[in-house]
Amino acid sequence: MLSERRLEVLRAIVQDYVGTEEPVGSKALTERHKLGVSPATVRNDMAVLEDEGFIAQPHTSAGRIPTDKGYRLFVDKLAGVKPLSSPERRAIHNFLDGAVDLDDVVGRTVRLLAQLTRQVAIVQYPSLTRSTVRHVELLSLAAARLMLVLITDTGRVEQRMIDCPAPFGETSLADLRARLNSRVVGRRFADVPQLVQDLPESFESEDRGTVSTVLSTLLETLVEETEERLMIGGTSNLTRFGHDFPVMIRPVLEALEEQVVLLKLLGEAKDSGMTVRIGHENAHEGLNSTSVVAVGYGSGDEAVAKLGVVGPTRMDYPGTMGAVRAVARYVGQILAES
Amino acid sequence: MLSERRLEVLRAIVQDYVGTEEPVGSKALTERHKLGVSPATVRNDMAVLEDEGFIAQPHTSAGRIPTDKGYRLFVDKLAGVKPLSSPERRAIHNFLDGAVDLDDVVGRTVRLLAQLTRQVAIVQYPSLTRSTVRHVELLSLAAARLMLVLITDTGRVEQRMIDCPAPFGETSLADLRARLNSRVVGRRFADVPQLVQDLPESFESEDRGTVSTVLSTLLETLVEETEERLMIGGTSNLTRFGHDFPVMIRPVLEALEEQVVLLKLLGEAKDSGMTVRIGHENAHEGLNSTSVVAVGYGSGDEAVAKLGVVGPTRMDYPGTMGAVRAVARYVGQILAES
């Protein structure tokens, strides 16, 4: 086990490296931090830390930089979550309170996160699977053409066109609409399939085809839209990556363009609590030199979606984690109110 | 006026520079192109072209590179639009034919354009202003809460929540829905305001407040949503910018994050025909070293929106223009069919 002081040295190395972006040497460390020991002692500690794999030297006779493992230890044991300053807190409120609809909330959240953390922000739309139904509407657009509108408690709206196998009367439509709503309003999306299973049976045989079509479209919507959507912003912050950014940025930009990759990325995060994935802990190769800080957010206790940021492994973890957590909490509140 | 041969020299310079990304000298030119004259002659021509501002040297004793003005002349007079190869053409069809809804069409178009041109692609959603109304629906969500759904002929759907000043009966609702639709279905969005102007008067005084609220929400939607939406993709192609890409990329990424900037960018393009804006012709400073190739697309003769690509001024104009035009045409067809 590492002694208290060695941990302190690691913390100092991480802090300095994050600040200066340059390998940090023993002398500089003792000057900037009150470790109470001489550079020589620090050198010994560094040698141990290097043996254990927490730090590395880019080349002989250079200072040390933290490895992924070093950052991991730093995040787990050495760093807290830095609370936001009150101006930052106020900025969050001001920025999010003006949102008019769900798209707007998500859009503002992305921009806010990107600004606060100066990194790339990713916000997932509230998931349909875990949402509940607020309302289902059926509109008749033409004789044999219906439109299905689905409204969730998180404010998300989905619509689908339906071509009916047979004309569908206005009274049947009203009937179906009423029965559908009485069964599913307030229920979770996941429960809908079994709740509507036997609906066609209660209709006249001539309408049964249409009812089935409507229901299967509804179920399809549920499944399809479980493919989550997300929004991304702050990509220009990638230019902050550091001196080797020209090399790093390409694979990162490519990864960020693939919604699938991003969804998987957020999916890997724990459902509750904050998740930090550092460097090679990320499955996707292009993101091997980035860290991802993600957290779930939701209108109630339960997370309905996730949000987070992507940045260089050399990032200010306490500050980033603080910002991500604060934003997630406030977005949750906003969703609960609406 | 420039002689035929001088134009030929300019064309050769543009082509070589686009290919090699390096300043091109007189000797190399005569070797790669059959100009039928000696390097010395080409040097004289180059001197003239430089005096006229079509080409420039990065430093004394380097080759020449085209200026914005040079590219402009090239695009206007020297280059045609290169038709796509038939595999490319097939790729467009295969890729776009699978689209299931408007979002999907736009999403696929962006990816397709980015792939074909290897540049950043921007696709604007079909404009509401120039669209016509397919259907307006009013739903009662709660006693004093309505939902307004707007469906366009291009398949776009917008919805808004409305809090009514007073409870609104089901019959009044049906009444309003019917009258609203009879007035606006098939009409252009731009004409809607005057078409519904006198609607409140024909209602009982107790409902008038709600009707007015609904109408003003409708009009608001029209105005707000005239703020067009757009989708962007292929940003990782920015890494293809060339040797100075670390410097260039930052402002470009920043510009691309601002929807407003992009909308203005597309807005600057002509309504009909292809628009090419080269380097400093772009109003936005961050895009001064990029060129934008944009074109309108639509389901009929008329453009309902625009799409285009952003890339380095040093781009393959004929090829890019060909790809942009071909994609726009095919997207237009897809929209017309749906």
Next chain:
DNA sequence: GCTTGGCACTCTGTCAACGCGAGTGCCAGC
């Protein structure tokens, strides 16, 4: 008058040599 070959000049990019500075590892002493 346009074209051409020749020639001197200029500038860049590269490479090797070199010295500086930062940092390390090790060791002996406390």
Next chain:
DNA sequence: GCTGGCACTCGCGTTGACAGAGTGCCAAGC
């Protein structure tokens, strides 16, 4: 276990030399 000292290593920036590419200009030729 900590400390100071010391020799060693290595990257980085500077310098100077040099080759290569390209230009501008001029005088001669068609």
